[in-house]
Amino acid sequence: MSLEIYNSLARQKEPFEPVEPGRVHMYVCGPTVYNDAHLGHGKTYINFDIIFRYLRYLGFKVRYVQNITDVGHILDTGEDRILLGAAREQMHPMELVETYTRRYFRDMDRLNILRPDISPRATGHIPEMLEWIANLIKTGHAYEANGSVYFDVGSYAEYGKLSGRRLEQAQSGTRVQIAEEKRRPEDFALWKKAEPEHIMRWNSPWGEGFPGWHIECTVMSVKYLGLPFDIHGGGVENKFPHHECEIAQAEAVTGNSFVKYWVHNGMLMIRGEEMHKSLGNFITLEEAFERWDPMVIRFFVLQSHYRGPLDMSEEALDGAARGLQRLRSTLRAVRRRIQSAPPGESPAELTTLLESGREAFEASMNDDFNTPNAIAALFELSRGINAWLDQGQGITQEALEAVDSLLERLMGEVLGLLPEGLEDEMEPGLGRELIELLIQARSALREQRAFEAADAIRDQLAELGVQLQDSPEGTTWTMA
RNA sequence: GGCGACGUAGCCAAGUGGUUAAGGCAGGGGUCUGCAAAACCCCCACCGUCGGUUCGAGUCCGACCGUCGCCUCCA
Numbered sequence: 001m002s003l004e005i006y007n008s009l010a011r012q013k014e015p016f017e018p019v020e021p022g023r024v025h026m027y028v029c030g031p032t033v034y035n036d037a038h039l040g041h042g043k044t045y046i047n048f049d050i051i052f053r054y055l056r057y058l059g060f061k062v063r064y065v066q067n068i069t070d071v072g073h074i075l076d077t078g079e080d081r082i083l084l085g086a087a088r089e090q091m092h093p094m095e096l097v098e099t100y101t102r103r104y105f106r107d108m109d110r111l112n113i114l115r116p117d118i119s120p121r122a123t124g125h126i127p128e129m130l131e132w133i134a135n136l137i138k139t140g141h142a143y144e145a146n147g148s149v150y151f152d153v154g155s156y157a158e159y160g161k162l163s164g165r166r167l168e169q170a171q172s173g174t175r176v177q178i179a180e181e182k183r184r185p186e187d188f189a190l191w192k193k194a195e196p197e198h199i200m201r202w203n204s205p206w207g208e209g210f211p212g213w214h215i216e217c218t219v220m221s222v223k224y225l226g227l228p229f230d231i232h233g234g235g236v237e238n239k240f241p242h243h244e245c246e247i248a249q250a251e252a253v254t255g256n257s258f259v260k261y262w263v264h265n266g267m268l269m270i271r272g273e274e275m276h277k278s279l280g281n282f283i284t285l286e287e288a289f290e291r292w293d294p295m296v297i298r299f300f301v302l303q304s305h306y307r308g309p310l311d312m313s314e315e316a317l318d319g320a321a322r323g324l325q326r327l328r329s330t331l332r333a334v335r336r337r338i339q340s341a342p343p344g345e346s347p348a349e350l351t352t353l354l355e356s357g358r359e360a361f362e363a364s365m366n367d368d369f370n371t372p373n374a375i376a377a378l379f380e381l382s383r384g385i386n387a388w389l390d391q392g393q394g395i396t397q398e399a400l401e402a403v404d405s406l407l408e409r410l411m412g413e414v415l416g417l418l419p420e421g422l423e424d425e426m427e428p429g430l431g432r433e434l435i436e437l438l439i440q441a442r443s444a445l446r447e448q449r450a451f452e453a454a455d456a457i458r459d460q461l462a463e464l465g466v467q468l469q470d471s472p473e474g475t476t477w478t479m480a
Numbered sequence: 481g482g483c484g485a486c487g488u489a490g491c492c493a494a495g496u497g498g499u500u501a502a503g504g505c506a507g508g509g510g511u512c513u514g515c516a517a518a519a520c521c522c523c524c525a526c527c528g529u530c531g532g533u534u535c536g537a538g539u540c541c542g543a544c545c546g547u548c549g550c551c552u553c554c555a
Binding site: 028029030031032037038039040041042043044045047048069080081160163164165166188189212213214234235236237238239240241242245265266267268269272273274275276300303304305307308309310311312313315316317318319320321322323324326327329330333364367370372373375376377378379380383386387389390391446449451454455458459462467468469470471472476478 | 482483484485486490491492493494495496502503504505506512513514515516517518519520521547548549550551552553554555
């Protein structure tokens with residue numbers, strides 16, 4: 001069975017066939033860097049990180065481009081997020097943008113999201129945008145008006161094909177602020193004339209100004225990925241107008257189809273509502289990391305399908321933490337035994353178990369990146385492995401290594417849940433030696449059946465976050 | 481008003497029309513253990529409501545109720 005992807009343009013799952021065999025070119029709309037990244041960014045970029053990782057796992061050579069939007073875009077108040085942020089923090093706009101770009105990558109790194117191959121910045125591509133806009137004017141799809149340039153949506157018959165909107169049904173501007181210089185309300189800005197107080201400004205054939213929001217993605221994606229390219233991703237909230245406009249700009253001027261597969265992920269909700277500062281439920285990733293391990297957040301996100309909305313609550317996160325712990329404990333148990341296990345071949349029944357686990361995992365991932373099902377397969381695999389370890393037969397070095405390598409691939413390489421091994425594997429050092437010293441002392445007490453003293457040590461270590469586990473082979477410990 | 485998504489156990493969440501509706505958390509009962517913990521075994525849903533199509537529907541169609549997103553340069 002091979003990979004199928006839900007294509008928003010076709011509104012159905014389609015077999016995945018890249019434009020160029022063996023290679024995949026994908027683009028995902030990146031953040032506007034005027035503030036700290038929040039949980040919603042976390043979900044989105046985890047969702048696309050999985051697509052990136054799984055395509056690589058399947059053997060494709062992938063080029064992943066994700067832009068950094070560092071040009072301010074106008075709010076309906078006429079203000080600009082980046083200029084507002086710069087004023088707030090007493091920084092030059094480019095200083096603000098640089099600060100939050102770095103913080104964005106820092107947060108993404110903690111979630112073990114692989115960095116895109118190219119992170120182009122809008123401000124670094126102004127000449128290319130000017131060129132593209134000029135082409136649109138030349139081909140009759142855009143017009144200049146009062147120092148700004150607008151795309152003429154009437155000139156592109158297929159406008160609306162992604163979002164399912166038709167121009168006739170567009171509301172005649174009840175809420176859309178209509179710039180009087182536009183020919184029709186749905187026309188969108190490619191270039192905006194800069195008012196005198198606007199700091200971020202560039203020269204153009206139409207005077208000083210700054211680019212419209214949609215043009216950067218079209219220009220940068222085509223520049224680095226060619227035309228057409230395979231996958232364009234982003235949050236559903238960007239389907240309209242952003243992605244619709246990208247298609248119009250790209251296809252009107254080139255006559256080519258722009259993107260083969262449009263992929264949209266669902267929103268993150270907090271107790272049933274979209275995250276909003278005004279609702280008081282806005283949580284930055286930095287804040288979330290104080291409460292939950294980044295891998296717990298990642299795991300939680302992966303336990304739902306990328307296309308659906310995900311409702312986040314403390315209870316749900318805590319539940320995810322326990323589940324992840326269980327998966328990790330299997331791997332831990334396996335790794336702990338590798339050194340001391342006898343050499344010898346892997347028993348056939350284990351091989352069968354691993355093989356069917358891998359097949360179930362891949363079948364789920366092939367079905368439009370169904371990570372919840374893939375994780376279910378991992379839990380079943382984990383249960384099988386634990387049972388195999390419990391029964392004690394055929395636990396050879398080779399067998400344990402086979403388990404380790406499969407889990408490392410599926411849980412680590414594909415799902416990204418094992419950043420650098422297991423973080424509770426404390427480095428050798430004084431702390432570790434002290435813990436082991438205490439365990440030795442406690443074992444001696446247990447041999448003397450001084451259980452009260454032995455239990456006291458166990459309880460106090462537990463309070464410090466060190467969980468002891470007694471077994472016939474001795475006592476092991478983990479950091480809770 | 482227009483476009484679209486979704487409503488599955490206490491919580492989270494999968495589910496190509498067809499034998500017993502995944503998986504995780506929580507909960508209950510066991511095995512193991514000096515006791516715990518971990519692990520393993522067992523138990524725990526008739527799928528928002530009402531109709532319809534079908535031999536057969538959580539899965540298709542319609543209506544209704546509810547939630548959410550977009551139509552405002554939010555991931």
